[in-house]
Amino acid sequence: MKRIMLPLFVTVLSLGTATAQETPGFNKWSIDINGGISKPTTPLTTGYYTKDYNLFHADLGVRYMFNNKFGLKVDVGYDQFENASKSASFDGKYYRTDIQGVVNLGRVLNFEEWTQRLNVQAHTGIGYAFMTNDRFEGTDNMLNHIIGLTGQVKLSERIALNADFSMINNVRQSNTFDGGIAPEDRGFNGTLYNATIGLSIYLGKNAKHADWYYEESKVDKLAELEKRVGDLETMMNDSDKDGVPDYLDAEPNSIPGVAVDTKGRTIDRNNNGIPDELESYLERNYGGSGNSGAGLSNETIKDMINQGYVNVYFDFNSTQPSSSSVSGLDFLAKFLKANPSAKAEVIGYADEIGNTDYNKDLSHRRAQTVKTILAKSGIEASRMTIVGNGEDNSVAKDSKVARQMVRRVTFRVK
Structure with a gap:
């Protein structure tokens, strides 16, 4: 053996x-x-x-x-x-x-x-x-x-x-x-x-x-499949309801109801910072001549800014503007340069997620960031004051899409 x-x-x-x-x-x-x-x-x-x-x-x-x-x-x-x-x-x-x-x-x-x-x-x-x-x-x-x-x-x-x-x-x-x-x-x-x-x-x-x-x-395979489905659902979100999914949308915060191109960008043929469709509406209701928007009065543009048509948006807990907000910054900068006597309040907001005191500080820091960017673009810092308004609770707290709309900086021109 x-x-x-x-x-x-x-x-x-x-x-x-x-x-x-x-x-x-x-x-x-x-x-x-x-x-x-x-x-x-x-x-x-x-x-x-x-x-x-x-x-x-x-x-x-x-x-x-x-x-x-x-x-x-x-x-x-x-x-x-x-x-x-x-x-x-x-x-x-x-x-x-x-x-x-x-x-x-x-x-x-x-x-x-x-x-x-x-x-x-x-x-x-x-x-x-x-x-x-x-x-x-x-x-x-x-x-x-x-x-x-x-x-x-x-x-x-x-x-x-x-x-x-x-x-x-x-x-x-x-x-x-x-x-x-x-x-x-x-x-x-x-x-x-x-x-x-x-x-x-x-x-x-x-x-x-x-x-x-x-x-x-x-x-593991089921978890991976669920993650892929979740990622796909996230990719197909359309935050601004313009018909272009967020993952393809170059401007995921475009004004509702305004015509966009295939990349989700508002159509602005004369590059004056005002979407063509909104510009036509303003001309019809507030007067002006021509198709370029040159006939819009300063008061009309000021009203448009003060009514919240021009905003700068932020990602969750971020103080850096999203890339889609460049047009809003550019629009205000052009207006202030064209009107040297005008001054602006830069007003920051945050959504309701998190501590209230922290969100108050976050909104202030967002407004400060926007002011700094405008100052670097040629607007005198003395013409701008910043306000941190804290939480904006005007939208449903449990809606991720709605909360994107209130994480913003808006303006009040004087």
Whole structure:
């Protein structure tokens, strides 16, 4: 039997070395070291008993995983047992070597969907064993079959704590565990239990071992799908209701009802800062001549500014104007340059999310930022005063789109 097991062990090692590069996603080799207690149960001679917990048991195994679910293990084990206090005296030792198949139940049962630190493996196999005892000469040679469960706790990507419980059944055991003559039975006539704790040490250059490696699970895929749907819904938002989704909208805060181009920008052919549609409305209702807007009076433009048609908008908790607000800044700057005696109040607002005092300060800082930008564009700072009006609660607090409308700076021209 020794002649069979040694070449088989070498064959397993050779197979692992030859195929180690086939699946680069995880490591395949590990060394399993365990120690604990053993308990022989049958056969025992009448009047002979072993201790309930015999110290000690030790085993050493080399494991190779073909994939993250199935593998092969070669191990050796040693058990020592002696008589209980009320038994006749004996001292026995048991040695074995086995080749076992391993099933990584944690991956088979998708443990990764609820834990990534706990695992369970099942193992079973056959091997050769022999026993010695102070009550007989020589060795008792036998075959064995082993089956067990191993629980694992991952300590790191290189090491795991394990606890194993195994049952070993011997075939053709000639002597009892106490050293007597076993009953004439050439089948499974000997049983031994092991309970151990130990370590699995992982070998290889990859980040994970097969014990803990898993491909993207159904849960992960569902979460990713939900995120994609959410991102798509966000992309399709149309904050200013101009028919152009926000992700394509160059001006996501354009005036409602005003015509826009395919990029969501208000149409302003004469580049005077007033959307053409709004300009036509003002000319019809407030007078003026021509199509360029040149006939609009200063009072008309001032009214338009003071009624809130010109605003600078901000992202959540930001003091920097959004890129779509450049036209509002440009419009006011042009008006103030054309009217050197005019002065303006720069009035900041915030939405209702967050602390009221903080929002008051945020609105003031937004107004200060706009004033600084206008000053750098050529408007004297002395012509502008800033006001932080704090929270604007005129829109629904639970509406993300509505809150975008009140995160703004508006103006009052004098």
